[in-house]
Amino acid sequence: MVSLTRRVIPPDFVCEKSVNDKSMAIMTGTIILSAQSLGKKFNRRTILDNISFYLSAPSSLALTGKNGSGKSTLCKMIAGILEPSAGSVSIRWEGQIGSAAQCIGLVAPYLNLYDEFTAAENIRFLSRIRSRMPNEKRFRILMEQVDLWKRRDDEVGTFSSGMKQKLKYVFALVHEPPVLVLDEPTSNLDDDGVRFVGNVVEDQKRNGLLVVATNDADESSWCSEQIHLGEHEL
Amino acid sequence: MKIVKLLSIVLISFVLCAGIAVPMVPQPHGFFQFPIIPGLENKARNIFFHVPLAWTAVLAFLVALWHGFRYLRTQDIMHDHQSVASAGLGLMFCLLATITGSIWAKFNWGSFWNWDPRETSIFILLLIYGAYFALRSALASEEIRARLSAVYSMIAGVTAPFFVFVMPRLFAGLHPGARGDEAGSTPVAQLHMTGPMRIVFFSGLLGFSLLFFWLLNLRVRVARLEEQHSINLQP
Amino acid sequence: MIVQTFAIASKDLRSELRTRYAVNALLMFVVTSVATILFALREDRVSTDVLSGMYWVVVFFSGTAGLSRIFVGEEERGTALTLRLIASSSAVYFGKLLFNCLQTILLVLAATVLYLIAFPEFVIRSAALFAATVFLGSLGFAAAATIIAAIVAKAQAKGTLYTVLSFPILAPLLLTVIQTTAMALDGAEFSAALGQFQILFGYICAVVGLSFILFDYIWKD
Numbered sequence: 004m005v006s007l008t009r010r011v012i013p014p015d016f017v018c019e020k021s022v023n024d025k026s027m028a029i030m031t032g033t034i035i036l037s038a039q040s041l042g043k044k045f046n047r048r049t050i051l052d053n054i055s056f057y058l059s060a061p062s063s064l065a066l067t068g069k070n071g072s073g074k075s076t077l078c079k080m081i082a083g084i085l086e087p088s089a090g091s092v093s094i095r096w097e098g099q100i101g102s103a104a105q106c107i108g109l110v111a112p113y114l115n116l117y118d119e120f121t122a123a124e125n126i127r128f129l130s131r132i133r134s135r136m137p138n139e140k141r142f143r144i145l146m147e148q149v150d151l152w153k154r155r156d157d158e159v160g161t162f163s164s165g166m167k168q169k170l171k172y173v174f175a176l177v178h179e180p181p182v183l184v185l186d187e188p189t190s191n192l193d194d195d196g197v198r199f200v201g202n203v204v205e206d207q208k209r210n211g212l213l214v215v216a217t218n219d220a221d222e223s224s225w226c227s228e229q230i231h232l233g234e235h236e237l
Numbered sequence: 238m239k240i241v242k243l244l245s246i247v248l249i250s251f252v253l254c255a256g257i258a259v260p261m262v263p264q265p266h267g268f269f270q271f272p273i274i275p276g277l278e279n280k281a282r283n284i285f286f287h288v289p290l291a292w293t294a295v296l297a298f299l300v301a302l303w304h305g306f307r308y309l310r311t312q313d314i315m316h317d318h319q320s321v322a323s324a325g326l327g328l329m330f331c332l333l334a335t336i337t338g339s340i341w342a343k344f345n346w347g348s349f350w351n352w353d354p355r356e357t358s359i360f361i362l363l364l365i366y367g368a369y370f371a372l373r374s375a376l377a378s379e380e381i382r383a384r385l386s387a388v389y390s391m392i393a394g395v396t397a398p399f400f401v402f403v404m405p406r407l408f409a410g411l412h413p414g415a416r417g418d419e420a421g422s423t424p425v426a427q428l429h430m431t432g433p434m435r436i437v438f439f440s441g442l443l444g445f446s447l448l449f450f451w452l453l454n455l456r457v458r459v460a461r462l463e464e465q466h467s468i469n470l471q472p
Numbered sequence: 473m474i475v476q477t478f479a480i481a482s483k484d485l486r487s488e489l490r491t492r493y494a495v496n497a498l499l500m501f502v503v504t505s506v507a508t509i510l511f512a513l514r515e516d517r518v519s520t521d522v523l524s525g526m527y528w529v530v531v532f533f534s535g536t537a538g539l540s541r542i543f544v545g546e547e548e549r550g551t552a553l554t555l556r557l558i559a560s561s562s563a564v565y566f567g568k569l570l571f572n573c574l575q576t577i578l579l580v581l582a583a584t585v586l587y588l589i590a591f592p593e594f595v596i597r598s599a600a601l602f603a604a605t606v607f608l609g610s611l612g613f614a615a616a617a618t619i620i621a622a623i624v625a626k627a628q629a630k631g632t633l634y635t636v637l638s639f640p641i642l643a644p645l646l647l648t649v650i651q652t653t654a655m656a657l658d659g660a661e662f663s664a665a666l667g668q669f670q671i672l673f674g675y676i677c678a679v680v681g682l683s684f685i686l687f688d689y690i691w692k693d
Contacts, residue, residue: 115550131479375627399644
């Protein structure tokens with residue numbers, strides 16, 4: 004099972020390598036994300052059945068399908084926050100088993116930040132929980148890119164939904180993850196935000212792995228591979 | 238299962254007849270006489286029903302706990318069916334034990350409830366069963382329900398035995414055989430029980446335990462049929 | 473993992489200092505329940521047994537008001553998945569346990585101060601015994617509260633469920649600390665309560681150990 008293989012390695016073993024502050028090109032290495040006959044059931048209803056894929060950087064994968072076809076479920080299982088009912092996900096980084104905490108950046112509607120903390124505190128605390136030193140320089144660059152640097156000391160509770168979405172990108176990218184998983188990447192974003200996401204996606208595709216779950220044809224066209232979910236729908 | 242069913246019926250019938258009908262005399266001779274226990278007299282007959290019921294209530298909890306543990310290991314939903322069926326029966330036996338004990342207490346100790354250590358323990362067991370079902374009804378997803386109720390029963394299973402150490406420090410027992418009871422200080426099963434009484438008593442223990450396993454088997458079979466039915470409904 | 477544990481506990485502490493949600497609820501609960509008891513008693517003198525019983529009743533129900541927030545809050549705000557993404561479940565468990573221990577100790581201190589002021593009969597005649605009881609009691613209380621809070625966070629009707637689930641688990645602990653607190657108020661020797669301390673210590677170890685093993689099953693979906 005995913006959790007078992009992951010627990011073997013201390014969660015902070017990968018972080019040492021990427022702590023040095025260089026561009027994302029540093030992590031080209033070899034990152035491999037694969038799924039072996041993944042399945043998920045809720046209350047005996049099959050949501051996903053027998054999903055397998057193998058991605059080796061640089062590469063990108065689009066997950067498409069109707070509402071309720073299991074896109075988010077699959078994203079959660081890839082990120083290790085949902086246990087599959089069958090099969091497993093494995094991340095190998097430079098030949099070793101990678102932990103989801105260190106290797107994955109996830110932007111998703113169900114992944115919230117703390118409203119009572121400021122943007123800067125959120126990123127700082129969450130980096131610490133990830134057991135990494137907060138990377139101030141990269142934080143500043145990302146915050147300037149999403150136009151939130153001036154608002155860094157405001158509480159996230161005062162942010163609009165679009166601003167929160169942008170901050171989620173900062174949270175997902177600040178540790179330079181070799182795998183970036185985007186669930187509904189452009190929801191709530193303005194034109195600037197969409198352009199920013201476009202740049203992030205281009206970068207990630209070149210240097211690492213990208214997984215996008217979307218219903219939008221434009222967004223799925225970013226990716227080289229595609230899995231269409233929902234064939235086994237009832 | 239047929240043997241279990243028949244045996245439990247035979248044993249419980251035997252306990253019913255013998256426990257109620259066998260006369261109690263001061264100097265028992267032969268097989269069909271029980272001794273009179275001073276202070277209990279005919280009220281002692283309750284031991285043939287109340288104690289096996291309480292024992293079965295505990296047994297049912299342990300079975301539910303075991304299947305909860307198995308569920309966590311295997312993620313097989315059948316273990317959850319076993320667990321919940323066992324807990325349901327355990328709740329029933331626990332209630333019956335409480336009622337039989339309470340009625341007996343009214344006649345023997347003067348009130349229905351006295352907070353004697355064993356009364357307190359069975360009250361906590363009732364609360365655990367109640368909490369178990371309250372938790373189950375508050376969880377919507379089948380897998381999470383199975384998982385969390387298994388976890389809860391295991392936590393309760395670890396904390397409940399502490400009563401064994403806590404109780405004697407707090408209360409002087411009223412139960413026959415408990416400390417403070419002038420009639421004796423040994424556990425109930427060894428208290429003034431002659432051979433014939435023991436036969437009836439242990440028949441009761443075995444009979445009610447078998448009854449529990451038979452009912453458990455029935456409920457699990459029903460659950461299995463329901464599961465198959467709901468799978469068949471899905472195209 | 474130790475770093476993560478402290479990071480999570482300090483995150484919760486800062487969050488609490490900023491919002492004061494749980495602390496305010498806890499303290500107000502202590503104050504109102506003590507006031508209610510005072511209204512009921514008026515001039516009556518009460519025995520130490522009753523006093524120590526009421527002391528822990530106040531602690532138990534105040535805990536109900538605040539301690540379950542620790543997981544319910546994460547689940548309600550949708551930050552539980554964020555934590556699950558970035559932290560190992562054992563770090564989450566111990567971080568939350570640490571924070572709940574702090575909260576419980578604060579709660580018990582507040583209750584003690586209030587009792588000392590409000591009840592002339594509440595005199596701690598054996599300070600060491602009282603301190604040890606209250607400290608071990610708080611740890612055991614926090615240990616049980618943490619794991620029950622984690623379970624309750626996944627359920628509906630969270631507020632009432634917490635009380636229902638935690639009472640049978642806490643009952644052996646409550647009975648022991650009520651008895652030992654009464655002994656401390658009566659001025660018993662420290663050594664007289666060694667048996668009780670063994671029970672408390674065993675209880676804490678059992679609950680924390682089992683929670684640590686089982687937490688994965690609660691925390692992961």
